[in-house]
Amino acid sequence: MTVLRDRKYRQWFRGADIDGDGVITRQDVLLMGERYIAARGDAAQSATARRLTRELEVFWTQVIAPMDQDGDGRIDLREMTEGFRRALTDPALYPQQIQLVADCYFDLIDLDGNDVIDQEEFQQIFGLAGNLPFEECAEVFVALDLDGSGALDRAEFHQALAEFFYGDDPDAPANHLFGKLAD
Template identity: 35%
Template sequence: MSALLDQKYAKLFFLLDSDGDGVIAEDDFELMAERVVIAFGEQDTARGEEYAQRMARYGRALRAAADTDGDGRIDEGEFGRALLRVSDDFDTLVGPLYEAGFSLADRDGDGLVDKRDFGTFMVAVGVPEDAAGAAFDALADQGGRLSRAALMAAAAEYYRGAGPSATSGHLLFGAL
């Protein structure tokens, strides 16, 4: 694995370890989903429930790919090794999670997200507000809106890309 992918995967591990206990487990996905749903005021709504379900599906898929010792928890080593495999199946395993987040942030359903809603989502998952703003600025179109396609391309680049670290996809969760 390249040094850049190591850095990106370490940052992603830190974000997914929502409770900060050094491992990723089912409760981390529940906690992150709860934070995001609350940030958008979608508790007890179909949109909030759909996001939580997609987060849980991603957690199960990741655990199936990564939990090599079968203890129900994913340590950072297991995570890094598995993410290479999971990234190959980005469209089916990882992409739906980003689609769900985008759908929640796209409050009016027009296929575009503004900086405020993007920031709300990113801060809820643990990205510092300034890093979320910088990521949005790098990804948004000239009108100051982020399309679903731009987000999905950036997310795929984050998981797969080992090229130059200054591209917008590599900066999705903040500077490395």
């Protein structure tokens, strides 16, 4: 495990701790989805919203909750970092560990349903719901748009998430997916 991954995990933790109380709970995980759904302007009972809620429940149960070393139902930064270190060791496991939730988020971000995320959609969703400072959105988007098409297709989106969670390359464009990394 690298210092870089620890920094990325801390950045993700800051965004996932929706209420800012220094821990991640099941409620925080569900609120992440609600933030994206609200930013999109979708109804809480839309098919996409229901699918995301289901997948986030699985994400909580299978990925986050097992990190709870003291059994208090609250995952602090140390527990989460150690849990990610244990769980996210093999990028080949991305489909089982992250892809299903990522596909739901992709569908939420793709506001017009054309199966790509353009810069405006990225800024709207990541800026409003993802806590990515609006001024950083354009820079992050351009870095993630590997083919320069002006849009992120599903493959580029998955590549960014896989690189963020599993990668050790200090120059990878996805390192700042959830905001500029703090030192």
